[in-house]
Amino acid sequence: MTLSWAELDQIVGGVPASAVRHYPQWWHGDRSHVRAWKSAGYTAVRIRPGRSVTFRRSGGNPAAHGTGRRQEKPTAVSTTSNGDLRTLQEIDPRDALLVIPCSGKKRTHGSAESSEAASWPSELLAARACNRAAAKMDEQQLMPAWYRYNGWFYTTAEASLRDAVFTGAPLAILSGGYGLLHPEEPTGHYNKAMRLTDWPTGLLEELLMAEADRRNVSAVVAFAAAKTDYAKLVRRTPWRSAGLMAYLVTINGVSKGAQREVPRRLGHAFTCFWQRQPAGRYPEGTTVERLA
Known part of the structure; x- marks a missing residue:
């Protein structure tokens, strides 16, 4: 459902100037107007300040109720095989769970709003606290x-990522400080890369599968540097047991400036996938692993 700015202004009795001045913060977090449309069953998915807002009817969040008993032992790493980039062209990015890593560099400003972390099960909240x-x-x-x-x-990937978020595409962010994040979840500033040993065995894997189930997708496409714990987490998640086809996009063959060049190329690959560009447009070294 898309409302023009004038229609929204009439419904709420006047949209304040802060809705534009403090975009995107005004549209997220634990605010009275955000709670109002969420309680009515809607989520703002595309905001064009001063022009229009698109709302999507939101469903329940199974993750809020936990995901059941976890295995006591770590999930084994799935076997992988190099796939063809053309495989990605067969997947509609709007119908797949997109999994991306956080980054060490972060914006430092924000607004003083309380977090919506309660939407996650207590086990994740406890692990975050630790x-x-x-x-x-x-x-x-x-x-x-x-x-x-x-x-x-x-x-x-900024333009494509923004489009993915505002159109409500299934998206999950792997985070060293939070474990797993919804893209619009209010987040603080921290300094920590993903280390799997920091999180309870099997928890993040189960939450990823629960997120795929919640969003009703049939495929998962993740983007991560090949040797990081972000990639290890995606590889060891038992996607196939949940009936999901999963792919990990990595970058190989970078010998110089890898800390900059690998994430830059991954961002380029994300853009190519989101825009459904042909295989020849993907950056050099892009590799697709099909996860069993």
């Missing part, structure tokens, strides 16, 4: 997760 000190977590100033990060992946 990691707060090590992550140097500062939640005095919050902003949506997708906008908090501005490393090379995010700056390269």
Whole structure:
């Protein structure tokens, strides 16, 4: 449902100037107007300040009720095989769960709003609390997760990522400080890369599968540097047991400046996938792993 700015103004009795001046923060977080449309069953998915707002009817969140008993032992790493980039062209990015890593570089400003972390099960909240000190977590100033990060992946893929978020595409962010994030979840500033040993065995894997189930997707496409714990988490998640086809996009063959070049190329690959560009447009070294 899309409302013009004039229609929205009439419904709410006057849209304040802060809706434009403090975009995107005004549209997210624990605010009275956000709670109002969420309680009515809607989520703002595409905001064009001063022009229009698109709302999508939102469903329940199974993750809020937990995901059941986890295995006591770590999930085995799935076997993989290199796929063809043309495989990605057969997948509609709007019907797949897109999994991306956080970045070390982050924006430092935000707004003083309380977090919506309660939408996750208590096990994740407890694990986040245990990691707060090590992550140097500062939640005095919050902003949506997708906008908090501005490393090379995010700056390269910014336009496509923004479009994915505002159109309500299934998207999950792997985070060293939060474990797993919804893209619009209010997020503080921290300094911690993903380490799987920091999180309860099997928890993040189950939450990823629960997110895929919640969004009713049939495929998962993740983007991560090949040797990081972000990639390891995606590889060891038992996607096939949930009836899902899963793919991991990595970058190979970078010998110089890898800390910049790998995330930059991954951001480029994300853009190519989101825009459904032909295989020849993907950056050099792009590799697709099909996960069993």
